[in-house]
Amino acid sequence: MLILFYLFPIVEVFRYSxxxxxxxxxxxxxxxxxxxxxxxxxxxxxxxxxxxxxxxASMFLQLFFGLIIATLIDEGERRNLKGTLVVRLIVLMAWVxxxxxxxxxxxxxxxxxxxxxxxxxxQLLFNTKISFLSSQDLALxxxxxxxxxxxxxxxxxxxxxxxxxISEELYEAAxxxxxxxxxKFFKITIPQLxxxxxxxxxxxxxxxxxTFDMIMALTGGGPGRSTEVISLNIYNTVFGxxxxxxxxxxxxxxxxINLSITLFYYNFVISEE
Amino acid sequence: MxxxxxxxxxxxxxxxxxxxAQDNLVTSEQIxxxxxxxxxxxxxxxxxxxxxxxxxxxxxxxxxALRFAKRNPDVKINPQVLTGDxxxxxxxxxxxxxAGNIPxxxxxxxxxxxxxKDKLEPLNEFLTEKEINDLVPFAKxxxxxxxxxxxxxxxxxxxxxxxxxxxxxxxxxNNWDELIEVAKEVTADNNMEGFLFSAGRxxxxxxxxxxxxWAQGGKLINExxxxxxxxxxxxxxxxxxxxxxxxxxxxxxxxxxxxxxxLEADINGDVIGNNVAMFIGGNWQINQLAENMGRxxxxxxxxxxPIPQISSDLEATAVGGWTWGITTEDPDKKAAAMRFLDEMYxxxxxxKEWTKVGGYLPTRNSIYNEYTYYSxxxxxxxxxxxxxxxxxxxxxxxxxxxxxxxxxALADVIDGNKTPEEAVDSMWNNVMAEYEEMN
Numbered sequence: 001m002l003i004l005f006y007l008f009p010i011v012e013v014f015r016y017s018x019x020x021x022x023x024x025x026x027x028x029x030x031x032x033x034x035x036x037x038x039x040x041x042x043x044x045x046x047x048x049x050x051x052x053x054x055x056x057a058s059m060f061l062q063l064f065f066g067l068i069i070a071t072l073i074d075e076g077e078r079r080n081l082k083g084t085l086v087v088r089l090i091v092l093m094a095w096v097x098x099x100x101x102x103x104x105x106x107x108x109x110x111x112x113x114x115x116x117x118x119x120x121x122x123q124l125l126f127n128t129k130i131s132f133l134s135s136q137d138l139a140l141x142x143x144x145x146x147x148x149x150x151x152x153x154x155x156x157x158x159x160x161x162x163x164x165x166i167s168e169e170l171y172e173a174a175x176x177x178x179x180x181x182x183x184k185f186f187k188i189t190i191p192q193l194x195x196x197x198x199x200x201x202x203x204x205x206x207x208x209x210x211t212f213d214m215i216m217a218l219t220g221g222g223p224g225r226s227t228e229v230i231s232l233n234i235y236n237t238v239f240g241x242x243x244x245x246x247x248x249x250x251x252x253x254x255x256x257i258n259l260s261i262t263l264f265y266y267n268f269v270i271s272e273e
Numbered sequence: 274m275x276x277x278x279x280x281x282x283x284x285x286x287x288x289x290x291x292x293x294a295q296d297n298l299v300t301s302e303q304i305x306x307x308x309x310x311x312x313x314x315x316x317x318x319x320x321x322x323x324x325x326x327x328x329x330x331x332x333x334x335x336x337x338a339l340r341f342a343k344r345n346p347d348v349k350i351n352p353q354v355l356t357g358d359x360x361x362x363x364x365x366x367x368x369x370x371x372a373g374n375i376p377x378x379x380x381x382x383x384x385x386x387x388x389x390k391d392k393l394e395p396l397n398e399f400l401t402e403k404e405i406n407d408l409v410p411f412a413k414x415x416x417x418x419x420x421x422x423x424x425x426x427x428x429x430x431x432x433x434x435x436x437x438x439x440x441x442x443x444x445x446x447n448n449w450d451e452l453i454e455v456a457k458e459v460t461a462d463n464n465m466e467g468f469l470f471s472a473g474r475x476x477x478x479x480x481x482x483x484x485x486x487w488a489q490g491g492k493l494i495n496e497x498x499x500x501x502x503x504x505x506x507x508x509x510x511x512x513x514x515x516x517x518x519x520x521x522x523x524x525x526x527x528x529x530x531x532x533x534x535x536l537e538a539d540i541n542g543d544v545i546g547n548n549v550a551m552f553i554g555g556n557w558q559i560n561q562l563a564e565n566m567g568r569x570x571x572x573x574x575x576x577x578x579p580i581p582q583i584s585s586d587l588e589a590t591a592v593g594g595w596t597w598g599i600t601t602e603d604p605d606k607k608a609a610a611m612r613f614l615d616e617m618y619x620x621x622x623x624x625k626e627w628t629k630v631g632g633y634l635p636t637r638n639s640i641y642n643e644y645t646y647y648s649x650x651x652x653x654x655x656x657x658x659x660x661x662x663x664x665x666x667x668x669x670x671x672x673x674x675x676x677x678x679x680x681x682a683l684a685d686v687i688d689g690n691k692t693p694e695e696a697v698d699s700m701w702n703n704v705m706a707e708y709e710e711m712n
Contacts, residue, residue: 022670023367024670026371041706112528112533115542115546133533135529219473222473222532222535223474223684224680224684226684236677238364241677242670
């Protein structure tokens with residue numbers, strides 16, 4: 001029953017992807033025309049490029065900042081510094097805020113209108129404004145920054161949990177051998193964290209591939225198509241253009257991308273272990 | 274004495290039961306008596322329903338519903354609320370229609386009406402010719418199908434227009450050249466943006482900028498549903514639109530950040546902050562801005578005018594709004610549904626009360642003239658006059674793609690990635706690829 005519950009919608013998406021079904025028409029036929037259309041459309045490949053930049057830049061930066069924050073908190077706890085719990089809570093707040101609200105918050109922050117907070121200070125200091133959201137060249141990076149702000153907390157929590165699993169004795173032994181802090185970080189912390197880092201990478205990547213609520217509120221996919229990622233395009237294709245068949249093709253492609261990443265994880269981490 | 278006490282108690286009991294029964298006739302879950310022989314399902318958006326987030330709207334609707342229930346004791350209405358964004362709501366209705374359980378009465382965005390027309394029942398028998406002729410022209414036209422049948426009741430509308438700072442600009446510009454000239458002067462004197470409008474990814478961008486194309490006589494899609502905006506003179510009109518937008522940005526009158534304005538209301542912050550001299554907005558922003566700035570200050574600073582066009586003798590704007598459709602084939606249910614909609618939203622009284630409390634525009638011309646709320650309102654004359662040149666977006670399936678491509682092309686022109694000609698070519702190629710795939 002449970003298998004049926006989970007499998008049925010997936011099978012339906014695959015079935016729809018092999019049709020030319022539109023939501024405003026009851027008659028449809030089977031075939032691969034939807035696949036042909038999507039794969040031969042230059043806008044699809046441009047969108048895939050944007051999606052890959054968005055996902056992998058977000059993933060690396062979330063991992064990087066998550067690791068730095070988790071390490072700092074862990075180190076703070078080792079040294080009995082006050083305030084580590086507060087830091088964890090503050091960082092986590094970004095993670096629990098709904099994506100749409102994050103989009104609105106970052107819009108207020110990055111906007112070039114008179115209420116744009118960052119541009120207000122930039123104008124005070126340099127007498128100019130930066131088109132964070134209205135330049136087709138910069139908008140994607142702005143969206144990545146907002147997504148990194150949102151996702152770093154998740155990454156931090158996973159890595160923090162991993163850091164807590166590393167035996168204190170390893171660090172003590174390394175200290176006796178005269179290892180520096182950097183030596184300990186690269187020769188104990190990173191190797192010990194490797195499985196957690198990989199799990200984190202996979203989860204962040206899949207989560208970011210599926211992100212569209214925040215982008216919708218921040219840029220709506222624009223200017224032009226500069227921030228239209230695949231998940232947002234699926235939404236627009238199905239809900240805006242009523243093209244269920246074509247939207248399903250995009251969903252199937254997204255499904256296989258996510259599946260490949262999961263298999264990558266199994267091959268490179270689980271099999272190694 | 275005992276008799277008097279019994280009679281008094283009996284009367285009190287009867288009265289309280291009466292009040293209870295009356296109150297119970299209208300709840301957010303049901304209108305009418307449980308035992309009523311005719312049962313209707315009615316799907317509305319939250320802001321148009323009895324489960325309304327606004328108390329004043331809910332009160333008006335509940336009063337109308339109570340009147341209906343008392344006059345129609347044989348009818349029971351089961352309300353449903355359409356949730357999600359507009360496209361999601363319309364999608365839900367389409368899915369219900371496919372599954373055979375679409376509500377008997379459904380609220381449909383006028384923009385989606387063409388998709389629903391063949392799924393709705395004709396309502397000719399319920400409307401007199403006089404009533405139909407009382408409607409604003411685009412509503413009258415939009416409600417009819419190709420065979421001339423009334424398929425929906427268009428009960429509210431909205432319109433786009435030029436808002437300008439009347440304390441800074443003596444006479445509103447009439448054409449593109451004048452607008453650029455006026456905006457330059459105001460910008461230089463007052464350190465504010467000259468002219469703002471939506472140019473981001475969203476329907477507001479299309480609906481606020483297409484009037485430039487329509488005013489020139491441009492046609493987006495022909496009677497067969499085929500895009501024609503790149504054919505003959507239409508191409509020239511579309512290029513003119515993009516060239517104008519480019520001129521606005523290149524002259525410094527409009528900042529590039531308009532490509533991040535996705536809704537008309539996104540400009541409200543600039544208006545409240547005294548940061549803009551002119552903008553294209555919707556009629557509903559009058560109330561939004563007046564509430565935020567204070568009605569007196571808003572009235573002192575701002576006025577409205579038709580959207581300036583390529584030459585002063587041309588006028589056009591874009592209109593939208595909401596309709597009701599009836600899906601039940603049962604004649605008794607259909608008649609009951611029509612009486613219900615008349616009482617609540619479409620009849621003269623219902624429409625007057627509803628548009629007044631909701632801040633919408635009525636689609637019956639007579640309401641503007643016969644009711645003081647509208648006839649004494651200084652904005653209404655101007656709005657009604659602007660609305661006369663209202664254009665409805667073409668209701669063909671390809672329109673949504675065309676709209677998206679228009680938004681992308683506009684951003685490309687503003688960002689300097691494409692010339693106006695290249696933008697029109699790219700828009701045409703993408704729309705036609707989609708059109709050919711659909712046919």
